[in-house]
Amino acid sequence: MLRILFVDHGFHERTASSRFMQDILRRHFDVACVLVDPAAPDPAALTVAPDVFAVVLWQLDYLAPVFLAQGVRTLVVPMYDGSANLPDEHWIAARGAGLLNFSRALHERTRMLGLSSLLVKYFPPPVAEAALPRFDTLRGFLWRRRPQEGIDLPLVRTLFGAQLATLHVHDVPDDPALALRDAIDPADHPYPITTSTWFADRAAYLAQLDACNVFIAPRPAEGIGMAMLEAMARGMLVVANDLPTHSEYICNWVNGVLFNTHAPGPAGFAEAAAIARRGWRSACDGHAAWLVQSETIAGYLESLRPPPPLPARDLDRVMRMIPRAFARGATAYEHAVTGLVELRLLDADVGAPDTPPVRAWPRTAPLLMPHHAADAELGAIDFAQGAAQPFLRHGWSFPEAGWTWVEGLRASLAFRLPHLPAGDLGILCIAWTAHAQHPAPLVIGVLVNGHFVQQLRPDDSATELRLRVPRFMLRDDADNEVGFLMSSSFAAAHDGRRISCAFCRLQFFDLAAPCGEPAPAGLLELVA
Amino acid sequence: MSIALRTRTRRGRITGADDAAVADDVSFPAAVRPRLFLLDPVCVLPFGHNVPSLNYYRRYLSARFDVVSPFVCRHLPEQVEDAAEFRRHFEFYYRDFIRIAAPETPLPEGPGHSSDRLLQCARRDVATLLAEHGVGGEDRVFVPSADYYLVRALIDELLLRAPVNRPRLFLRFIGVMEGASRSVAAPFEELLSGLRGAIAGGLPISLAAETPSYADLLSVRTGRPVATVPYPLIGEQMKLPADPVLRIYSAGSARFDKGYLDLLDIARAVACAPFAERVAFTIQMLPDADLRSVQTYTSQLYACPGVTLLPAILTGAEIQHEYRRSHAVIMPYDAGIYRMRGSAILMEAIAYGRSVLTGDGTAFAPQVRHYGNGAVCRSPAEYLAAIEALLAMPAAEAELRLAQARARFAIDTDAAYQNWIR
Structure with a gap:
């Protein structure tokens, strides 16, 4: 073996x-x-x-x-x-x-x-039909595991009100400090409440579960949701927060009920018995499918290839x-x-799969053209309205009113210099992103001709970001390629793009040249 | 019949009245039957219906033309199964609408807006094709899914030729890419205007549409009779599966306009019905770009009892397998988008002998009523009733009804093509 x-x-x-x-x-x-x-x-x-x-x-x-x-x-x-x-x-x-x-x-x-x-979709073995609970009354079971996340007594009261005949609270929160300290005041709830802590054994837990027919899932989200699935397989009505994996096992009001911890409201449970029975049927079908699926796991593992160390x-x-x-x-x-x-x-060279296809670019990149020959400025690339297109290589989305987004995690552009600058190359980069959409603040790694230069951290609005590219990294007789590596991307709200950073303008300066006009704020600091 | 108005030249070319919509039953001797050039520059994706439908046409028309040459976009991946007979010729003109994996290649230089350059590119492609293959007045050019740039390029190029060198053009409109251009404000109107000009200029053009509604519209707008020709019927009828569970297949890569967002309501209604355990849905999902925005909805579909989700893209063999194990296909297509459009899925379902459950208001809903191969439904409750009716129908009766629908469709379609394309 x-x-x-x-x-x-x-x-x-x-x-x-x-x-x-x-x-x-x-x-x-x-x-x-x-x-x-x-x-x-x-x-x-x-x-x-x-x-x-x-x-x-x-x-x-x-x-x-x-x-x-x-x-x-x-x-x-x-x-x-x-x-x-x-x-x-x-x-x-x-x-x-x-x-x-x-x-x-x-x-x-x-x-x-x-x-x-x-x-894969796991389901434990379902109980026999004869062992399904009766629904003459609704008897709730709440594992009070994450009260700090809103799944607690007030939520149950809001959802069920007087529809519950009894509620059992299994009071073993993940954080023991959050256990109930005082006896529950019966006047606060329209149903009698019993409590328990860790059971002596699993049989005792199951016996308590069998005394109930409504299971309130204990956490906002689950990895698999063993407790929820066990309740479903026992024919209980499962009520759970609307996040995976709950929302991947429960089709709302069909085979269970989903709530939102952030906006719970009263719900009617007249169909509880039918919903619970459909949940049990889901477990019956699901368990049969799982037995087949589980046999594929070993084959999948064997099919994996070891990577090079x-x-x-x-x-x-x-x-x-x-x-x-x-x-x-x-x-x-x-x-x-x-x-x-x-x-x-x-x-x-592991690229994101959603990076757009590589665009065919001219054999040589365009030459940067200064606006004023006497300036320190060597030229600029303006991303508004497609003006930058000749410079762009891969990773760019379509041009928009004042910027162009990077699609995916990588982008590059290329330019040629009329001559090597006397000193280092200063690049003033105007860019922005939507930070709320990123899982963490966006960080951009910048490479010039394969050399790592520095990291940039764009803001939510278009801001000036400064780069100093050592002269030795530059080429005067070939394309200079600038690569941008993004730490994350996000799905655009209204289309299928996955975008990371919007570039508005890149301005290039010879940091050793005298400034013919006042340099932009920030560049002075860079020159200094 | 207009046979009295027509004569045949020694090599078989028909002269005289040239309106194929009222064509006679003259056929060509085998030795002089014209060549047929089958053009589809939008055939570029390794999935979807372009490749199989072009193959349908190639096989179907091979019985009547000695040479049937399909020409497709040159970016169609070479690994695509069933595309070995295709010649990759056209540049892809529709990057503004359809993202493809192939890199862009420089378009021909020329003045004007970039989209005009697309037209220049299409004209160059058409001119090359016509020249390289010596396409002449005795040949036929058939565009089974008319698209803006190809039709405009064909018209422009053929109008430059002497009348005797103009092949007959058969343009079939399906209501998808006819207006696919960013270069003009109203591309479809531009196309119709070009068509009217070409007809007035003497180009031998025969028009058809996939659905009667669209044919009527085109007829009014072009002043010409327009034939109605659905996809030809290719594929053998499959025996209905003996499975006691009624399997309903949502076939093809899902799309919002194909009712993906309506499927949950229907599946939920079925899941809550007394016969829920006897019904199962198999649903192909959305492509990734669309799926990202509807993950919550898709999770609910995934959670719905009786629903199995499949990837957006399946191989031809996998699609065949799903048809084989299914009893019916479900097509809750958007009535607005499909007001004029037909459906290749409908044709496949008829060919394979599978019932169709579809929404009302589409151009093909009347076809379902006419052929009697399914039900037209206006709400989840009506879908539920239609599914219950399918469950209640004895298998032998269902098989016979579907065979009858298939036969009726085959007769109509064969007649339509016999009369229209020749």
């Missing part, structure tokens, strides 16, 4: 939520399990032995580059609740891995970013950088992974 390494979060040792996947893999592979504590990374523990056929990362998708860098075939099982808000670079850095997605939203996002993904120096950098940055928090991790993506972009 081929040997695989199952890398899991230490927390799951207690919840055993990955056990079913390990069982599936054990039917085909010799599975060794490694538990990782993301808060205390130990790079040495992540070194893979040569006899390991593949690594399976359960939820720890941030570690994919670490194993890919070692040249190991890697299967990542990401979870929507943990990974949905991570930037595109998080996924781009995992290219080369295979993804096993339980969330359709994540599947589509990663697929569109160029990753290989297998979408990184050279020792880069490997060491990746193995140290990524786990530590993740342990330091979101900002540090995003910075690190963006750097990693830039490294890969430069070395491996």
Whole structure:
């Protein structure tokens, strides 16, 4: 049997939520399990032995580059609740891995970013029809797990009002400090409330579940949604927040009910029995389909190809950088992974799949033409109304009124200089972006003729960004190519484009030349 | 019949009345049958209907012409299955409307607006084709899906020729790319104006449209009779599957104007019906560019009991497989967009013997009523009723009804093509 390494979060040792996947893999592979504590990374523990056929990362998708860098075939099982808000670079850095997605939203996002993904839909075994709950009254079950995110007693009262006959509150929040401190005042609720904390065993939990017929899903979003699916398979009416994976299992008011924690309102549950029964039917059909799907996972894993390992120096950098940055928090991790993506972009020429097709450009780039011969200005490229078109190479969208967007994560343009400047080349770049649309502030890496120059951070409005290009990077007898590498892109509101930064104008100056006219603000500082 | 007005030259060329819409049944001896040039410069994408429909035509018309030569866009990927017989010739004139993977190539130099250069490019392509293949007065040029630039270029180039060297033009309008130009304010009007001028200038042009509604419109606007010719019927009738679950297929890459956003209401209505467990939907999704903006909706489709989502692009074999395992296709197309348009899916469904469930107000809804191969529905409730009726119909009766619809369609279509294109 081929040997695989199952890398899991230490927390799951207690919840055993990955056990079913390990069982599936054990039917085909010799599975060794490694538990990782993301808060205390130990790079040495992540070194893979040569006899390991593949690594399976359960939820720890941030570690994919670490194993890919070692040249190991890697299967990542990401979870929507943990990974949905991570930037595109998080996924781009995992290219080369295979993804096993339980969330359709994540599947589509990663697929569109160029990753290989297998979408599956898990359902636990359903109970027999004879064991379905009665719906003579509505008896709610609330696992009070994330009260700080709005799924708490007031929400249940708003949704159900007096339609509930009873409510059981399983009071074990992820943050123990948020447990109920005082007894619930019966006057605050139109139904009697009972409570519990951790049950002695699973049977006790299921017995309490069977006493109820309405299950209020405990978290705003889920990776798979085991508790929700278990309730659905037991014939309970599942009521859940309208985010994946809830919204990928529940078709609203058909086989469950979706609410919005930000704007909950009273709802009528007269059809509860019929909806719950359709939920149970979904679980019956879904479980049968899952049994077939689960048999394809091993084949998918075997079909993955191991990537080429990184050279020792880069490997060491990746193995140290990524786990530590993740342990330091979101900002540090995003910075690190963006750097990693830039490294890969430069070395491996890995382009975003949504980058527009390469445009055919003239054999030589246009010459920059100064407005005034005596000026320090060597020329300008104006992106308004298509004036820049002769200079643009790949990655640019169509010209708009005052700017041109970069489509995807990379763009380039080229120009020729009439002569080499006496000093360094100053570029005044006027650009902007829509920061609210980016997962993190946009950072642009600028390259000139393959040399990294510096990073730019555009603002929400058109602002001047300054670049100083050392003279040695320039060519006077050939095209000078400027490349822009974006840290992220976003979907434009009204069309299918995925855009990142809007460029208005680039102005080029010889920083050693005397200024014939007052230089733009900022350039003086640059010259100085 | 106008046969008395016509004579045939020694090599088979018909002279005299040249209106094919009232053509007679004169056929050519095998040795002198004209060549047919089948042109579609919009045939560029490796998916969609252009490639299969051009193949339909190639095979269908090969029975009546010794040489049928399809010419397509030169950017059609060479790996595309079923395109081996095509000659890649035309530049792609519609980058403003359809994004393709091929890099742009420089257009011919010339004065004027860039879109005029597209017309220049189309004219150059047409002139080259006509010259390289010695296309003359005895040949036929058939454009099965008329598009703005090709039609204008053909007219411009052929008007330069002496009448004896002008091949007969058969232009079939389907209401998709006829107005696809950014160069003029009203491109469709420009095209019609060009057509009227060409007809007045003596070009032998026969017009047809895919649907009766569109044919009527064109007839009024051109002052000529316009034939109605749907896609020819190619493909064998498939036996209905014995599956007790009624499978309904939303075929082809989804589009908003093909009712993608209406499918959830219909599927939800079915999921809540007493017979829900006996119905299943298979739905091809939107292409990625459109899918991005409707992920929440698509997740609800994904969650709906009885719904299976398929990728936007399937291979020909996968599409055949889906037809084979389905009982019906669903086409809740937008009545506004399809007011004049026909549907290749409808033709495929008739050919394969599958029922059609479609919305009202489209140009092809009357065809569904006429051929009796399905139901025209105005609301999710009517779709639900139509599906219940399909469930209630014995399989043998359904098979016979679909065979009858197919036969009626085949007779009509064959007659239409026999009369129109010759």
